[in-house]
Amino acid sequence: MNTYIPAEFEVVRNAGLCTVCRACERQCSNGVHSYDKERGTMVADATKCVNCHRCVCICPTHALKIVRSGDVYRTNSNWSAQTMNEIFRQANSGGVLLSSMGNPNDLPVYFDRILVNASQVTNPPIDPLREPMETVVYLGKKDVVIERDEHGRLIDNLPPQLRLNTPIMFSAMSYGSISYNAHEALARAAEELGILYNTGEGGLHKDFYKYGKNTIVQVASGRFGVHEDYLRAAAAIEIKMGQGAKPGIGGHLPGAKISEDVSRTRMIPQGVDAISPAPHHDIYSIEDLRQLIYSVKEATDYKKPVIVKVAAVHNVAAVASGIARSGADIIAIDGFRGGTGAAPTRIRDNVGIPVELALAQVDERLRREGIRDAVSIVVGGSVRSSADVVKAVALGADACYIGTAALLALGCHLCRSCYTGKCNWGIATQRPDLVKRLNPDIGYKRLVNLVTAWNHEIQEMMGGMGINSIEALRGNRLMLRGVGLNETELRILGIHHAGESM
Amino acid sequence: MIIDADRDMHFSRLNAEVRNTADERVTINGCLGQRYIATGSSGKTITVNGTPGNALGAYLNGSTVIVNGNAQDATGDTMNGGTIVIHGNSGDATGYAMRGGKIYISGNTGYRAGIHIKAYKELHPVIVVGGRAGSFLGEYQAGGIIVVLGQNDDGLPIINNFCGTGMHGGVIYLRCDKLPHAIPDQVRAEDVRGDECEELCSIIDDFCGFFPEFDRDKLVSANFKKLTPDTDNPYKQLYTDN
The missing domain is CATH 3.20.20.70 (Aldolase class I)
Incomplete structure (x- = not known):
């Protein structure tokens, strides 16, 4: 028995805008979009969608959007849907969970809790459009x-440096x-x-x-x-x-x-x-x-x-x-x-x-x-x-x-x-x-x-x-x-x- | 070029002299632990009399290095080509991640010899140990050939624990009738007769060319254990897309 995990996203297609050009079908390597011959329309298998927005960006009539599927488990602040799905995945497969990109969880982002100063009145601000501003x-x-030769000139004994125009x-x-x-x-x-x-x-x-x-x-x-x-x-x-x-x-x-x-x-x-x-x-x-x-x-x-x-x-x-x-x-x-x-x-x-x-x-x-x-x-x-x-x-x-x-x-x-x-x-x-x-x-x-x-x-x-x-x-x-x-x-x-x- | 090193000669000065000379033949006398000799070197023959320090011949790219003495740790680290001949023992992590070239050791080698050695196209690294090897021989081996001849006279086994852990390519030949330690499930051991294995004979011929004190015929007329990754039982940590 494999627990079915509902699709996380839903592919919403505006039938009035879709011209059935099938660009979405060609662009999706996950095989979400396909053409239904009998009905003459595009259909989507949202279970395969990873929400990369390629089809949304490429659709010439902007007929597509990806939304959360809205399918919910019973509300539980301790057991989130993500946590439950992870258990289902591991029970199904016995595998180590694999992810990509950075940690998406709701943990503090300290950069967002830090504010930068500005000068007022004294030590006036500088206009970078007018004055040189060094970012090298x-x-x-x-x-x-620091070493000097017999003429008092600096001896260049600095180890190798990387120069960056901006940090x-x-x-x-x-x-x-x-x-x-x-x-x-x-x-x-x-x-x-x-x-x-x-x-x-x-x-x-x-x-x-x-x-x-x-x-x-x-x-x-x-x-x-x-x-x-x-x-x-x-x-x-x-x-x-x-x-x-x-x-x-x-x-x-x-x-x-x-x-x-x-x-x-x-x-x-x-x-x-x-x-x-x-x-x-x-x-x-x-x-x-x-x-x-x-x-x-x-x-x-x-x-x-x-x-x-x-x-x-x-x-x-x-x-x-x-x-x-x-x-x-x-x-x-x-x-x-x-x-x-x-x-x-x-x-x-x-x-x-x-x-x-x-x-x-x-x-x-x-x-x-x-x-x-x-x-x-x-x-x-x-x-x-x-x-x-x-x-x-x-x-x-x-x-x-x-x-x-x-x-x-x-x-x-x-x-x-x-x-x-x-x-x-x-x-x-x-x-x-x-x-x-x-x-x-x-x-x-x-x-x-x-x-x-x-x-x-x-x-x-x-x-x-x-x-x-x-x-x-x-x-x-x-x-x-x-x-x-x-x-x-x-x-x-x-x-x-x-x-x-x- | 002859360099008379002594304990006061810093490795950076010694190596700059080796690097900057136009001479193809370099002899270092009285070497006493200077590190990184012949790092990245190509087109030279460097003879070291004494005891070179760690990372001898790291990234070696074609030169020949002959050591009349023992070598320390990380000899031939990430070497790409060339030959290192050690008339003595070599320390830990000999031939770490080497991709090409050959290392011949008349004596014993320490822990983690040949760890993560790999092969690529025409590059097939070879490590031959006259004596015995320490634990973790050929760990993570991805390619290349490791041969251990077990001619040590201290009575200790030819390999120690955890030989071939994580091995996923290449071959290890051990001159013995019976493995003294268990090998991982993912590694297969088969018996081969030295003189019936062309690859092994040619490697031992080369080895004896550097070390005439070894009897080639005696070395090959013996049973070897040939270790290779077991393709029927690969490392497959099953991942689940999340």
């Missing part, structure tokens, strides 16, 4: 002793989890914007070596696609220790998703499972991490910054302190809201902590220990707007990673079905007929639009605060006030409550 940041170690980068998403066209769009946008994108643990496609100076390559536990040329091609190398969506567990790309091209890029056989173990099997301590960092630095002649990415977890501040002493140039912290192509639901929804709290604690800890300059801090998971970027910088971040926001710019509608590999928007799929729906010429422009717009907004907000350089905003928590937060939360964030003056 350099990521890397800056804790060097935003595209976070790690592998080729395999997302499509070739999505990668091309990210790479080209990063180049045009003067920022960086990140290959994830999927290798670097040969076509994208030319974007090397805007590329971060990742070294993770499976070491897929990692070799000499790959390390040398990039502007920076990221050692992935953890991911916000699934802290403490590894990855598993099923053989079915390893197409010929993905196989070439990851340097693994086609059709064979690609398993990334949860730990790096040579890292059991900060000293071991240091060893991997220096092996990468040796392989690249100390010319590239090394990023260590960890998930935001309970003791992240102590971990970050260790990383800052391990030789890493940049620490990336990924919050529990971060997205993923696939993660066990229980891990995604129950493991990790909000990135705002993690960031505040890491920045505080590194400052207290006098090693904040030893590393730059990058945060992600989830940064949803320019306001989140501004707040993150004021909490102590040097820059932010955006992943989900970038995918939204490419057409993603957060249906959270990436693991099916049938993404109707051509993003989280390797099916050629679906991939070609994402036009990289358009996609990259949309990414450029998004980040350019955010950069304007960042400048506006900085100007309002009377700050004309992003460097002066970093860790400037006096610019932030909490609203509706308790004393513990305020203490952890290191900010006052709204209404309290300094």
Whole structure:
């Protein structure tokens, strides 16, 4: 016996508007829409609908909408329909629940409880349209002793730095989890914007070596696609220790998703499972991490910054302190809201902590220990707007990673079905007929639009605060006030409550 | 080029000298724990007299490295091509995630040797251990060949616990009549005669080419256990779409 789980959505078609052009049928990889010959109309099987909105967007007469099905179980505040359905699914199959994208649950979003300051009367605001407003940041170690030659000139002994025109980068998403066209769009946008994108643990496609100076390559536990040329091609190398969506567990790309091209890029056989173990099997301590960092630095002649990415977890501040002493140039912290192509639901929804709290604690800890300059801090998971970027910088971040926001710019509608590999928007799929729906010429422009717009907004907000350089905003928590937060939360964030003056 | 290392020579200086020389042949004398020797190296033959430190030949890309002494941990980490010959023992995680090239060890190897080694197209990594291997040999193995010859004289078994855990590709050959430890359900063991297995003979020929102290005929005229992933019993954690 399989318990029937009612459809979550209902496909509503306005018969007066529908011209039976069948575009919805052609566009839906889930097979929701079909043509009923006898009646001469379109019909829909809503049980297959994931609510990706592809048909809604594509319908030339706007005859479609997707609504909640309205089918309800008896009201129960303890047993939600979602919880009940999960039990039915597991009783039906015996399987581990698998989900995609970030934690969707109703947990506090601290960015939304933080408000930004503005100047009034004294220290007047600055108009970014009229005056220069610096958003360039350099990521890397800056804790060097100033040395001068015999003529008193500065000796450049600064370790390698990454230059970003705006404190935003595209976070790690592998080729395999997302499509070739999505990668091309990210790479080209990063180049045009003067920022960086990140290959994830999927290798670097040969076509994208030319974007090397805007590329971060990742070294993770499976070491897929990692070799000499790959390390040398990039502007920076990221050692992935953890991911916000699934802290403490590894990855598993099923053989079915390893197409010929993905196989070439990851340097693994086609059709064979690609398993990334949860730990790096040579890292059991900060000293071991240091060893991997220096092996990468040796392989690249100390010319590239090394990023260590960890998930935001309970003791992240102590971990970050260790990383800052391990030789890493940049620490990336990924919050529990971060997205993923696939993660066990229980891990995604129950493991990790909000990135705002993690960031505040890491920045505080590194400052207290006098090693904040030893590393730059990058945060992600989830940064949803320019306001989140501004707040993150004021909490102590040097820059932010955006992943989900970038995918939204490419057409993603957060249906959270990436693991099916049938993404109707051509993003989280390797099916050629679906991939070609994402036009990289358009996609990259949309990414450029998004980040350019955010950069304007960042400048506006900085100007309002009377700050004309992003460097002066970093860790400037006096610019932030909490609203509706308790004393513990305020203490952890290191900010006052709204209404309290300094 | 000959480099006389000593305990005061920092690895970064030593490795810069190895990296920057135009000489194809490099000899390092008196090596004492310097890490990352020959990292990412190609087109060179590097002889190390002494004891190199961790991550010897990481990302090695075609060079030959000969160690007259013992090697430490993470030798040949993520190596892509080339040869590492160790006249002695090697430490833990030897050949971690290697994709190509060959590692020959005359003595024993530590824990987690050949962990997550993989093959790709014409790249088929090979690790040959003259003595015995520690626990977790070939864990997560995805491809390539691991051979353990069991010529250690300390009386300890040829492998230790958890050999082949998570193995999903490749082959492990163990020169023994009987497995001293259980292997996972997902790994199959079959008996092969050394001299009847062409692949094994050719690997042992290569091995003995580097280590003449081993008797090739004796090595091959023995029973081997051949471990491969059991395709009838794959790892399939069943997932349920949610």
